[in-house]
Amino acid sequence: MKIGFIGLGNMGAPMAANLVKAGHEVTGFDAAGVTVTGVQAASSSSAAATGADVVITMLPNGAILRSVADEVIPVMSKGAALVDCSTVDVDSARAVAAQAEAAGLLAVDAPVSGGTGGATAGTLTFMAGGTDAAFAKAKPLFDIMGQKAVHCGDAGAGQAAKICNNMILGVTMIATCEAFALADKLGLDRQKMFDVVSTSSGYSWTMNAYCPAPGVGPQSPADNGYQPGFAAELMLKDLRLSQQAAQSADADTPMGQAAAALYAQFVEAEDGKGKDFSAMLPRFEKRGRG
Ligand code: NAD
Helix, strand or coil, X not given: XXXXXXXXXXXXXXXXXHHHHCCCEEEEECCCCCCCCCCEEXXXXXXXXXXXXXXXXXXXXXXXXXXXXXXXXXXXXXXCEEEECCCCCHHHHHHHHHHHHHCCCEEEECCEECHHHHHHHCCEEEEXXXXXXXXXXXXXHHHHHXXXXXXXXXXXXXXXXXXHHHHHHHHHHHHHXXXXXXXXXXXXXXXXXXXXXXXXXXXXXXXXCCCCCCCCCCCCXXXXXXXXXXXXXXXXXXXXXXXXXXXXXXXXXHHHHHHHHHHHHHHHHCCCCCCEXXXXXXXXXXXXXX
């Protein structure tokens, strides 16, 4: 396939490289002038998109996605697909899909989980929204860049699945960290706390697979000085998107709101920036009730 790839950052560059390795003809553009071995460099988004069967975008946010979509949709051939893999707000995903469909294109919103490690290894999970035909066109590319692609529903459903999952993740991480900090103050050994909770009704992915306490449970960023992993500021971005969506859909999400406020405090007013999102545990450890 002829693929245009726009946004060759930490995620986009290795994803584009995997498409090249699989034998596709990839033309790329990044506003910062990034180039990737094997990817033909274009001088603009529209140049990268011209003549492509599929255009993939991997961009920072919804406003940038909308501006790139304005540039590429007019130059794409009818029947080609616009596949956005960025994490953006549901409203932007739906607006871009409607604009693409009105121009005779297929559109998929397909945010990912798996981080830069998954992007490099080609083991991402794609959560996709769009028509059956759009998903079918993108699926072979998801199979190269990832290990799993779930068709979640119509336009915006991929973004909806991603932010709902990450809202649970953020809330659960905070609950796990505050419980460890309380257990410490009650004199409970962390290993015993893990042994009980990981096999009791308080178990979760954050406890069992990504334990925020160093030296306890399987290897996690806690064992590596809380280097990310999944950075606290990316968790904050996703929690904010969940609250933007909740506002727009009139959904009551008090725990998501509290988690967004706590991560905002941690990243913007404390020392959380650049740390893994599980570094909430040392944060709580240092604090009292006041
Ligand atoms: P990044 O900042 O490394 O890459 C974004 C790239 O887009 C940059 O290279 C930037 O120069 C480029 N860009 C910005 N505006 C542009 C424009 N108008 N035209 C062309 N290029 C432009 O970010 P990333 O870590 O690669 O993340 C990309 C997306 O994937 C984000 O939406 C992020 O939330 C999501 N995501 C990231 C991770 C992760 O672990 N990094 C995990 C899952 C999802």
